[in-house]
Amino acid sequence: QVQLVESGGGLVQAGGSLRLSCAASGRSFSTNAMGWFRQAPGKEREFVAGISWHGSTRYYADSVKGRATISRDNAKNTVSLQMISLKPEDTALYFCAARSSLLPTTTPDYHYWGRGTQVTVSA
Numbered sequence: 001q002v003q004l005v006e007s008g009g010g011l012v013q014a015g016g017s018l019r020l021s022c023a024a025s026g027r028s029f030s031t032n033a034m035g036w037f038r039q040a041p042g043k044e045r046e047f048v049a050g051i052s053w054h055g056s057t058r059y060y061a062d063s064v065k066g067r068a069t070i071s072r073d074n075a076k077n078t079v080s081l082q083m084i085s086l087k088p089e090d091t092a093l094y095f096c097a098a099r100s101s102l103l104p105t106t107t108p109d110y111h112y113w114g115r116g117t118q119v120t121v122s123a
Contacts, residue, residue, distance in 0.1 A: 002026040002098045002112040009094060009117030012086055020081040020117060022096030030074040032112075033104040036081045038092035038119075045095070049081055050104025059104055064090075086121045093118050 008020040020036070035050040049070040050059040058070055064083065072079040079096060094117050097110035 002029060002032065004096045004098060004112055004114035006094065006096045006114045006117040009119045011120045011122065013122050014086060014088055016086050016121070017082070017084040018086065018119060020083070020094055020096075020119070022079045022081075022114060024077045024079070024096075024098065028100070029077045029098070031102065032098040033101050034070075034072060034079040035097045035099065035104050035110055036070060036079075037095045037097060037108065037110075038090075039095070039116075040092040043092075045108060047106040047108070048094070050106065051079065052104060053102045057103060059106055061106070083119075086119075088121045088123045091119060091121050 003025045005023045031053050033052050036048040037045050038048050039045040047061050051070045055072050067085045069082045096114040098112040099110040
């Protein structure tokens with residue numbers, strides 16, 4: 001069992017940056033691939049970024065490529081998402097997710113989810 005708690009969301013102006021963090025508790029974090037997803041009102045949950053258990057493989061959605069960096073610290077059981085050049089269309093509830101696999105996936109095929117942290121980008 002893995003429990004996930006996101007933090008770092010907030011209100012930011014377009015062009016600004018945010019760093020989202022996800023703290024994991026429970027066993028096997030270091031062997032879980034991790035991902036970030038987001039869901040805007042009235043829209044489906046979408047993949048943002050994913051990272052493998054050791055951090056050597058990273059995936060990004062085209063919409064954030066070049067503006068987002070996912071990283072993890074297995075010693076601290078944390079995964080982070082740094083986003084720059086934020087746009088109003090980045091406004092969403094951001095979720096951290098863990099997958100019982102060494103590699104991430106871009107689909108919502110993750111076994112554990114946090115409750116999300118809200119990111120709002122004003123124009």
